[in-house]
Amino acid sequence: MINIVLSASVLPWVFFFGKILFIFTLGFGVIAPVMIWVERRVAAFVQDRVGPNRVGPLGLLQSLADGIKLLLKEDLRPDEVRPFFFILAPALAAVPAAMAFAVVPFGPETTLGGLLAEPARLQIAPLNVGLLYVLAIGSLAVYSIALAGWASNNKFSVMGSLRASAQMISYELAMGMAVVAVILMSGSVDLYDIVKAQTNHWFIFTIPGFIAFLIFVPAMFAETNRTPFDLPEAEAELVVGFHTEYSGMKFGLFFLAEYVNMTTLSAMCVLFFFGGWEFLPFGLTWEGIGYQVDQHWFSWVIPFAWFAAKVAFFLFVFVWVRWTLPRFRYDQLMGLGWKTLVPIGIANIALVAGLITFGGGF
Amino acid sequence: MTTTVPFAYWLILSFGVFCFGACGFLIRKNALSLLICLELMLSAVNMAFITFARMHMSEGGNILYFLVITVAACESAVGLALMINYFRLKQNIRLDDARALAG
Amino acid sequence: MPDLHHILFFSFAAIILFSAGMVAFRPRPVESAMWLILNFFVTAGLYVLLGSHFTAVIQVLVYAGAIMVLFVFVILLLNLDPRELGTEGGASWSSLVLFMGFLSFVLVALQLATPDLLKAPAALPEASTFGSVEAASRELLTKYIWGFQLSGIILLLALIGVGLIAYRKAKAPQVKGAHA
Numbered sequence: 001m002i003n004i005v006l007s008a009s010v011l012p013w014v015f016f017f018g019k020i021l022f023i024f025t026l027g028f029g030v031i032a033p034v035m036i037w038v039e040r041r042v043a044a045f046v047q048d049r050v051g052p053n054r055v056g057p058l059g060l061l062q063s064l065a066d067g068i069k070l071l072l073k074e075d076l077r078p079d080e081v082r083p084f085f086f087i088l089a090p091a092l093a094a095v096p097a098a099m100a101f102a103v104v105p106f107g108p109e110t111t112l113g114g115l116l117a118e119p120a121r122l123q124i125a126p127l128n129v130g131l132l133y134v135l136a137i138g139s140l141a142v143y144s145i146a147l148a149g150w151a152s153n154n155k156f157s158v159m160g161s162l163r164a165s166a167q168m169i170s171y172e173l174a175m176g177m178a179v180v181a182v183i184l185m186s187g188s189v190d191l192y193d194i195v196k197a198q199t200n201h202w203f204i205f206t207i208p209g210f211i212a213f214l215i216f217v218p219a220m221f222a223e224t225n226r227t228p229f230d231l232p233e234a235e236a237e238l239v240v241g242f243h244t245e246y247s248g249m250k251f252g253l254f255f256l257a258e259y260v261n262m263t264t265l266s267a268m269c270v271l272f273f274f275g276g277w278e279f280l281p282f283g284l285t286w287e288g289i290g291y292q293v294d295q296h297w298f299s300w301v302i303p304f305a306w307f308a309a310k311v312a313f314f315l316f317v318f319v320w321v322r323w324t325l326p327r328f329r330y331d332q333l334m335g336l337g338w339k340t341l342v343p344i345g346i347a348n349i350a351l352v353a354g355l356i357t358f359g360g361g362f
Numbered sequence: 363m364t365t366t367v368p369f370a371y372w373l374i375l376s377f378g379v380f381c382f383g384a385c386g387f388l389i390r391k392n393a394l395s396l397l398i399c400l401e402l403m404l405s406a407v408n409m410a411f412i413t414f415a416r417m418h419m420s421e422g423g424n425i426l427y428f429l430v431i432t433v434a435a436c437e438s439a440v441g442l443a444l445m446i447n448y449f450r451l452k453q454n455i456r457l458d459d460a461r462a463l464a465g
Numbered sequence: 466m467p468d469l470h471h472i473l474f475f476s477f478a479a480i481i482l483f484s485a486g487m488v489a490f491r492p493r494p495v496e497s498a499m500w501l502i503l504n505f506f507v508t509a510g511l512y513v514l515l516g517s518h519f520t521a522v523i524q525v526l527v528y529a530g531a532i533m534v535l536f537v538f539v540i541l542l543l544n545l546d547p548r549e550l551g552t553e554g555g556a557s558w559s560s561l562v563l564f565m566g567f568l569s570f571v572l573v574a575l576q577l578a579t580p581d582l583l584k585a586p587a588a589l590p591e592a593s594t595f596g597s598v599e600a601a602s603r604e605l606l607t608k609y610i611w612g613f614q615l616s617g618i619i620l621l622l623a624l625i626g627v628g629l630i631a632y633r634k635a636k637a638p639q640v641k642g643a644h645a
Contacts, residue, residue: 133522136530169531368586371474389489398488412515428616436623
């Protein structure tokens with residue numbers, strides 16, 4: 001049996017399906033429950049209280065309890081909603097989140113220590129337009145919010161959804177500006193090549209890269225509707241906004257989609273600015289310190305774990321900022337996006353282009 | 363990845379979508395649906411452009427697709443703005459009522 | 466024998482034609498817009514089959530992700546009463562069928578007169594850059610630079626035009642009940 005699996009024709013397929021299973025289990029089965037627990041515990045510590053610690057050791061099974069609760073909750077469908085779009089909207093939120101997650105590279109190219117005939121990437125879909133694909137799928141996420149609010153047939157939901165959609169499309173622009181600077185610096189839109197271009201120096205330690213990072217981070221928060229940009233779902237002001245009428249697993253899908261989006265964007269941040277899975281900046285890559293990433297069939301685990309640690313740090317930053325900063329007012333939010341981030345982004349692109357053309361480097 | 367389907371099928375598909383768009387355009391009385399069918403027709407023509415680009419292995423088709431999309435975006439934005447104004451004026455978007463310039 | 470490309474092409478083509486029919490003949494604009502989004506998405510998949518990856522991603526990013534968002538916003542904001550949508554009528558069906566029939570006849574005649582179209586296309590060479598970002602951007606910035614700059618200007622004009630046409634200072638809010 002092991003011999004059949006390891007044979008040259010079967011192993012690539014086993015690897016392919018194993019990759020899909022692993023990454024999606026990680027993304028949907030591990031990250032969402034862990035993030036729910038992290039969110040509630042970190043919120044508690046920031047607010048000087050304890051948080052859930054009854055269910056299981058340290059409250060770790062709280063997410064399981066929450067998931068069971070959501071599944072068993074009554075799936076309300078109020079009379080006034082438009083039925084088809086009401087059910088479509090959570091699906092339209094979860095599916096693009098999953099699709100964007102499919103192009104994130106989790107580690108270096110590996111031949112599993114020589115078992116595979118040619119190097120395979122640790123990406124479900126090694127697209128050569130990977131970055132544009134992520135931006136494209138991100139713009140599809142606007143539909144779920146717009147339809148959710150409109151289908152709920154409820155003034156608060158409509159207002160919340162219109163605000164959220166306007167916010168998301170405005171900050172897509174700012175994010176695009178930041179990302180164009182990264183594309184110029186790395187010379188490719190393939191996510192794997194962007195990491196490879198950071199072998200000697202991470203982009204955050206360059207001037208235009210740092211400015212792009214400063215633009216990317218608010219855009220990241222605004223794209224996922226997290227504080228300080230979560231006015232559209234502000235609990236005190238808009239009765240949870242566009243998902244007011246949703247209960248049970250439909251709400252669970254919105255929740256899940258938000259966490260997966262957060263993970264995808266954190267992964268993007270790490271890939272663009274922090275060198276992906278490379279060990280340390282300034283040339284201290286895994287190869288540099290003598291660790292061969294392709295020696296044994298399990299050697300890719302260490303770079304993958306390092307990448308996962310960096311992404312986990314950014315997820316922690318998401319939660320940390322949520323419970324630290326107050327919410328932006330809507331006009332402040334839109335003003336920041338259009339009047340501050342976009343001009344700085346354009347200037348940054350001009351700076352990068354100038355440095356590459358005339359400066360010979362950055 | 364390269365296709366093995368003959369180009370004739372692609373052109374027939376593009377024509378089919380254009381037909382649907384044109385039929386929808388001609389029978390609609392509602393300005394929004396009209397603009398949507400217009401977008402459908404433009405998309406069909408784009409498909410023909412890409413097919414011809416592949417047929418002659420020329421990037422010009424891809425570039426022209428890009429420019430057509432730009433113009434489609436501008437034209438739909440301006441069309442929708444005009445339609446919003448019309449709606450503010452008349453509180454409906456039935457095009458049959460827009461007869462002020464008719465002879 | 467079922468070739469993967471044939472299967473993919475025909476299933477995508479079926480979805481595209483079905484959604485185009487739904488766009489053209491559904492009475493409510495919201496449904497038309499949703500079917501059009503599906504149409505654009507599957508068309509992008511079709512472009513990948515042709516080998517134009519850049520085009521496919523631009524289709525989703527710009528057409529399905531920006532232009533249709535604009536349409537959906539306007540449709541949702543106008544909040545039309547279904548009574549105001551009007552019944553379909555317009556041009557008569559027989560004239561439509563005649564018109565489309567004539568165009569199809571012309572198209573089929575052209576296809577039969579060009580036997581090259583009915584052969585399977587030649588395979589792309591292994592290192593071909595057709596349809597990739599590099600090839601498209603190189604052409605756009607060297608050979609078609611005028612078109613590129615003019616499209617930038619036309620976008621700016623559209624932006625200014627839309628602002629002039631559609632902007633109104635907010636008046637006292639009128640509360641209108643949401644219609645079905």
